Amino acid sequence: xxxxxxxxxxxxxxxxxxxxxxxxxxxxxxxxxxxxxxxxxxxxxxxxxxxxxxxxxxxxxxxxxxxxxxxxxxxxxxxxxxxxxxxxxxxxxxxxxxxxxxxxxxxxxxxxxxxxxxxxxxxxxxxxxxxxxxxxxxxxxxxxxxxxxxxxxxxxxxxxxxxxxxxxxxxxxxxxxxxxxxxxxxxxxxxxxxxxxxxxxxxxxxxxxxxxxxxxxxxxxxxxxxxxxxxxxxxxxxxxxxxxxxxxxxxxxxxxxxxxxxxxxxxxxxxxxxxxxxxxxxxxxxxxxxxxxxxxxxxxxxxxxxxxxxxxxxxxxxxxxxxxxxxxxxxxxxxxxxxxxxxxxxxxxxxxxxxxxxxxxxxxxxxxxxxxxxxxxxxxxxxxxxxxxxxxxxxxxxxxxxxxxxxxxxxxxxxxxxxxxxxxxxxxxxxxxxxxxxxxxxxxxxxxxxxxxxxxxxxxxxxxxxxxxxxxxxxxxxxxxxxxxxxxxxxxxxxxxxxxxxxxxxxxxxxxx
Numbered sequence: 366x367x368x369x370x371x372x373x374x375x376x377x378x379x380x381x382x383x384x385x386x387x388x389x390x391x392x393x394x395x396x397x398x399x400x401x402x403x404x405x406x407x408x409x410x411x412x413x414x415x416x417x418x419x420x421x422x423x424x425x426x427x428x429x430x431x432x433x434x435x436x437x438x439x440x441x442x443x444x445x446x447x448x449x450x451x452x453x454x455x456x457x458x459x460x461x462x463x464x465x466x467x468x469x470x471x472x473x474x475x476x477x478x479x480x481x482x483x484x485x486x487x488x489x490x491x492x493x494x495x496x497x498x499x500x501x502x503x504x505x506x507x508x509x510x511x512x513x514x515x516x517x518x519x520x521x522x523x524x525x526x527x528x529x530x531x532x533x534x535x536x537x538x539x540x541x542x543x544x545x546x547x548x549x550x551x552x553x554x555x556x557x558x559x560x561x562x563x564x565x566x567x568x569x570x571x572x573x574x575x576x577x578x579x580x581x582x583x584x585x586x587x588x589x590x591x592x593x594x595x596x597x598x599x600x601x602x603x604x605x606x607x608x609x610x611x612x613x614x615x616x617x618x619x620x621x622x623x624x625x626x627x628x629x630x631x632x633x634x635x636x637x638x639x640x641x642x643x644x645x646x647x648x649x650x651x652x653x654x655x656x657x658x659x660x661x662x663x664x665x666x667x668x669x670x671x672x673x674x675x676x677x678x679x680x681x682x683x684x685x686x687x688x689x690x691x692x693x694x695x696x697x698x699x700x701x702x703x704x705x706x707x708x709x710x711x712x713x714x715x716x717x718x719x720x721x722x723x724x725x726x727x728x729x730x731x732x733x734x735x736x737x738x739x740x741x742x743x744x745x746x747x748x749x750x751x752x753x754x755x756x757x758x759x760x761x762x763x764x765x766x767x768x769x770x771x772x773x774x775x776x777x778x779x780x781x782x783x784x785x786x787x788x789x790x791x792x793x794x795x796x797x798x799x800x801x802x803x804x805x806x807x808x809x810x811x812x813x814x815x816x817x818x819x820x821x822x823x824x825x826x827x828x829x830x831x832x833x834x835x836x837x838x839x840x841x842x843x844x845x846x847x848x849x850x851x852x853x854x855x856x857x858x859x860x861x862x863x864x865x866x867x868x869x870x871x872x873x874x875x876x877x878x
Contacts, residue, residue: 426531427458433528434613439476441635447472448650450616458532460616462644472650473614473627475636480601480629481526482609486510489525492579499578502571503608504594509575511590512582529612537596538667538818541568541588547816551823554780555830556681557660564664595665601636603629611636619662620651621675627652660826669825672792678829679712680777680837682770684725695736696729699743715833717840720751726766727757764852767845774838781827788831791824 427450434440443449447470448460466472483506487493490513496506511533517524524530536542540552540561548565552558572587597615601607607629614627614636624641644650654662656677659669685708686696697707711722724746731742742756753763781788 426528427452430528430532430612434479437476438478440479441474441476445474447474450613451649453649456618456649457534458616459618459649460613461649462646464646466640466644466650468641468643469639471630471635471637471639473636473638474633475611475614477629477634477636479613480604480607480609480611480636481507481510482604482607483507492582495578499574501574501578504591504598505571505575507598507608507610508571508587508590508594509579509582511593512575512586513579515586515589516582533593534596535589536667537592538822539592539596540664540667541565541592541595542667543819547819550782551819552660552826553782554777555660555823555826556658556679557664557826561664596667599627601627601629603631614638617650617652619654619666619668619670621653621670621677623651623653625652659829663822663826667822669822672825672828675829676715678833679714680830680833682711682713682718682722682773682777684709684711684722684729686729690732692731692734692736692739695739696731696743699728699740699747703743703747705747713833713837715836718837721747723763723766723770724751724753724757726770727753727762730765730769731757731762760848760852764845764848767841767848771838771841771845774834774841778831778834778838781831785828785831788824788828791821792828 431450443463447463447466449463451459451461453459453461483503486506486509487496490496490510492509492513496509501509511530514524514526514530518527518530540548540557541564543551543561545562545565548558548561552561568588568591571591572584575587576582576584594610597610598608599611599615601609601611611627617627617638625638627636627638629635630637638650638652640650654666658678659675660678663669686693686700690696700706700709709725711719711725713719713722728742728746731739734742738756745752745754745756753759753766757763758765
């Protein structure tokens with residue numbers, strides 16, 4: 366009459382962590398879990414039947430995870446952790462301060478036993494010996510562990526880490542979960558367009574390696590394991606720079622304003638977070654995932670900070686040697702001497718561009734000079750005091766470099782799909798407003814078919830990059846006009862003509878300009 370015939374009952378005994386009284390824990394799992402062809406993270410409900418009061422308590426996945434966390438050896442008390450898990454609209458599962466937290470006060474205080482590093486993953490997996498013999502990378506080992514965990518739970522079998530699996534996302538929203546068509550359409554022209562394609566290829570290759578070692582895991586589980594892994598992986602410098610999953614700590618969300626990092630305190634043998642500011646009780650605690658641009662965060666974490674809040678946004682400008690240049694070999698030797706390659710990447714930010722960008726353009730564009738002068742020009746371009754001096758053409762060289770950089774900025778702005786107005790329309794639409802209430806979103810699929818959240822995130826990335834390019838071009842054009850005026854009154858700039866300009870900078874932007 367209650368529909369419970371659709372559930373599989375798995376009774377186990379347990380002891381209450383609060384009162385010490387014996388209880389019976391009953392797990393509910395849908396019967397479809399046993400014959401599902403693809404892993405899905407289903408809500409896990411647990412019934413606690415108290416032997417004394419005969420009352421029934423229904424636990425959510427988060428509650429069950431909390432019980433599992435408390436049962437880990439050496440686990441700190443909730444007060445010592447200083448934070449507790451909460452679900453906030455627009456942020457998902459996160460950590461908030463359980464009490465007023467002072468700046469510099471260690472939080473989390475998680476024991477070493479809860480750290481899931483590659484060695485522990487191999488020790489606790491039935492695949493451990495095969496994974497070790499295959500000499501797989503740390504990421505492959507951890508992804509295989511997650512895939513094995515998912516498969517074990519799917520088959521209805523017990524696994525010690527099942528409560529952790531229950532709170533992991535089915536999909537992170539990262540680019541790893543997009544198909545090739547979506548990546549090509551939504552990331553066209555962005556700074557991570559190539560990186561997304563290369564990362565997806567690397568994950569496919571890694572998935573093949575894991576499936577060769579353990580084909581029973583299945584590609585779907587393994588690819589899901591990599592997607593989740595890249596969104597939650599923590600590098601613990603205090604633990605020998607180990608890569609690891611740290612349950613509970615991985616609920617912490619990123620903020621571009623935060624300078625706090627999760628690390629391992631070898632003296633206390635605890636995973637800790639030392640906040641760089643104070644937090645009021647109930648306030649969400651943030652951490653830094655590193656100085657990453659919005660595009661980089663979308664790539665592996667699946668989210669984009671609100672527009673105007675991320676000072677680490679940049680647009681990548683690639684400068685390269687022309688393979689048809691008669692001085693190609695001499696220039697390449699100089700670049701290698703200064704730790705560069707045939708292609709050089711320069712991040713252009715809202716705050717400005719690297720001082721070596723224009724000298725690099727001038728160096729790559731040099732023509733008709735003796736080969737022995739290339740090294741002298743390289744020292745001027747890439748030395749400690751990078752500048753465009755006489756060896757790089759002086760005022761004429763600077764004018765040419767700025768002319769071609771200005772043209773490249775226009776070229777980059779034209780490389781995005783759609784228009785600026787369409788990106789603004791997409792970026793303005795948020796799933797939640799500031800009060801956490803769901804907003805009604807119009808039908809924006811006419812701009813770019815596909816998942817609306819992915820459209821919005823990609824639009825915010827494009828919008829940030831468009832703004833950087835527009836500002837940089839305004840500044841560059843103002844400087845260019847001043848240099849043009851100067852060059853018109855000197856013999857140094859008198860012989861600059863379109864033909865010489867085209868020949869001088871041929872191929873330095875990969876043939877795009």
